[in-house]
Amino acid sequence: MIDEFAKEYLHDDLREIREAMVWKLDGLSEYDIRRPLTSSGTNLLGLLKHLATWEARYFGEVFGRPFPEPLPAWDDTAAEAAGFWATEDEAREEIVGFYRRVWDHSDATIDALDIDAPGHVPWWPRPDVKLFNILVHILSETNRHAGHADILREQLDGRTGTAAGYRDPREHDTAYWKERCAQIERAAQAAASRWT
Numbered sequence: 148m149i150d151e152f153a154k155e156y157l158h159d160d161l162r163e164i165r166e167a168m169v170w171k172l173d174g175l176s177e178y179d180i181r182r183p184l185t186s187s188g189t190n191l192l193g194l195l196k197h198l199a200t201w202e203a204r205y206f207g208e209v210f211g212r213p214f215p216e217p218l219p220a221w222d223d224t225a226a227e228a229a230g231f232w233a234t235e236d237e238a239r240e241e242i243v244g245f246y247r248r249v250w251d252h253s254d255a256t257i258d259a260l261d262i263d264a265p266g267h268v269p270w271w272p273r274p275d276v277k278l279f280n281i282l283v284h285i286l287s288e289t290n291r292h293a294g295h296a297d298i299l300r301e302q303l304d305g306r307t308g309t310a311a312g313y314r315d316p317r318e319h320d321t322a323y324w325k326e327r328c329a330q331i332e333r334a335a336q337a338a339a340s341r342w343t
Contacts, residue, residue, distance in 0.1 A: 154262040157282040158254075164289045165250055167309040168195055169243055171296040175303060181233055184299045191299055192242055193232040194292045199246035200230050201288065205281050206253035209266040214252050216245075221270055257282070 171191055172180050180192040203214035204221055219226030233242055257278070264278045293309075300306050319327075 150262045153279070154257065154282065157279075157286055158257050161282065161286050161289065162250075162254075163309075164286070164293050165198075165246070167293055168198060168289065168296060169246065170310055171293075171300050172239065172243070174306075175300075177239065179303050180239060183232075184302055188232060189295060189299065190232060191296055192239060193230075194296055194299075195246055196233055196237075196242050197230050198289055198292055199242065199249045202246075202253055202285055203249045205268070205285055206249075206256040209268050209276070209281060210256055210260060210264065210278070212252075212256050212259075214249065216248070253285075 172195070175191070181190055183190055200218060203216075203218055206212070207214040207218075208221075219230070233239075260278045262277065262279045262282075266276045266278065266281060268274050268276055268281075297307065
């Protein structure tokens with residue numbers, strides 16, 4: 148009984164955070180979803196592409212249920228580097244569609260297997276795993292990248308949250324946030340003087 152509860156709980160959380168990742172693109176231009184916003188080139192559409200590829204691998208080949216579309220080999224370093232950004236030939240709809248097809252495939256794997264079903268991750272130091280390990284891993288990775296997406300989206304247009312209807316009760320006008328940032332800056336400067 149606890150196994151089914153745990154599996155469904157993790158799966159529900161994964162479904163929710165996937166939707167939040169796609170929502171982070173809503174209302175943004177092609178340029179804004181693709182442009183590098185960190186010194187390493189992190190961008191919103193690239194995060195989605197990366198998550199889709201790796202979720203397809205983890206819920207596919209790890210359990211002998213390969214994703215039905217071609218994926219680059221997991222040990223292809225050139226493909227890995229290209230997996231974090233979208234080329235000019237890759238449409239937003241193409242990458243979002245790919246991610247949604249991956250969800251369907253992953254969901255079918257999760258539904259078909261018990262939480263203790265064995266899998267094999269050849270790129271892990273301890274390669275023998277259970278579905279539980281992969282659910283936790285993909286949920287953790289997706290949440291990690293959702294945090295990146297939160298910051299990127301806020302940098303682009305100030306939008307925060309996890310869904311279109313989300314309204315942060317702490318939302319304030321521009322003047323409030325400007326003063327808050329100034330207050331934090333003053334505290335940072337004072338601490339730097341005091342502690343260095």
